[in-house]
Amino acid sequence: MSGRGQIFVLSGPPGAGKSSVAARVRRDLPELAYSVSLSTRQPRPGEQDGVDYYFVSRPEFERRIEAGEIAEHVEIFGNLYGTSQKVLDRALDQGQDLFLDTDVNGAEALRQRFADGVFIFLLPPSRRVLEERLRGRNTEDEAQVRDRLERVRYELSKAEHYTHLVVNDDLDRAVAEVEAIIVASRRRTERHRKLLAEFQAS
C-alpha cells in the first residue's frame, strides 16, 4: 500500500444494523484506522467513552466547530455528532485507510472533501423488517418510532449518492460484502502506480 490512505464510509437508516456491521468490520480488519465520533448525547448502557463515541458537552462540541476542528457534524434528535478533522488528516497522511460510520449528512460532507472515497449504504432486508426492528427496541414510544421512520425515509432518499449498496438480510453476508468492498478498493490500480512502475522498470 503506498500513498495517501482512503476513506470508507458506512451509512444506513436506523434499524438497518449499521452498528453491528461496523463493529464486525472493525474487528475483522484491525488495520483499518477508524475515527471515533464525537457526540453530545448521553451514553447508552454499555457504551464507553473513547470507544463508542467521545462523549463531550454541547458547549465543548460547539467550541470545536468554531475552531474548525470538526470535519463533519450533524444534529439528530437534539444531539450533535461529528468527526475530528485532525484525526482524519493524520491517518490518511500516514497512508492509513479509514473506516467511518456516519449518517447521510455526515457522508455528504465527507463526499465533498473525499471524492475518491468509498461510500457504502446498508439497507435492511425490507421496509417491513425495518419497522419491526425499530418497534422491537421498546426503548421509545410511538411518537419516537414515527420520528425514526421519518428519518428512515430521509436517509433512504440519499442512498443513490453512495457508491455501494449492501442489503443486511444476513449479518455474516453483509459483513463479508462490506469487507469485500474494502479489499477490492485497495486493489484499484491507481493505488499501485509505484508498484507497477517498479515492475515495468525491472
Added chain:
Amino acid sequence: MSGRGQIFVLSGPPGAGKSSVAARVRRDLPELAYSVSLSTRQPRPGEQDGVDYYFVSRPEFERRIEAGEIAEHVEIFGNLYGTSQKVLDRALDQGQDLFLDTDVNGAEALRQRFADGVFIFLLPPSRRVLEERLRGRNTEDEAQVRDRLERVRYELSKAEHYTHLVVNDDLDRAVAEVEAIIVASRRRTERHRKLLAEFQAS
C-alpha cells in the same frame, strides 16, 4: 441482481499464475458464467476440449472471425485464441456476470466494448520469481523462455489500463482478492437502481 450482467476479465503475464487463480475463482463462484475460449493451439496433456478451450482448426477459427462471431481474438506464438460474441451477449442479456481470462490484447478489445467492465491484472510477486517460474516449467528451451520474457515485458506495459491489480504472492490470498473485487462490484449502486426505487417507494 437486476439488469444486464457485467464482465470480469483476468489477465496476467505468463508465469503470474492466471490459470490457477481463474480455476479457483470458477470453482468458488459457480454462479459466474464463463466463456470458454476458442484456440487453435494443440491441447497440453490433461487439457479437455470444451473445458480448457474449444480446440478448433485454424481454418474454422478464421471462418468465424470472417463471420463476425469472435468478440476478441489474438495470435500468440502462431496460435489463435478468441472469445465467442454469441456466448457473451447471451449471458449478459440474461443478467449473468461473466468471468473471462484473456491476454492484454483480448482485454483491450473487451474494454472497448464493455467500458463498465472490471479488468483485473495479476502480478507475480517479483520479476525474479516470474523468471524462475518460467524456467521451472522445463517444457521450453531457452529461446522460448526469452520469447516469454519478452511477452511478460509487453503484458506488464499494459497493466495500468486495468481497473485492479492483484499480486499473486500467495494463491489463497490472490484468489480471495479477485473474489472480493467481483463481490464488491456487484454491490455497486448503479446495479441496484430498481431495488432502491422499491425501497424509496414503500
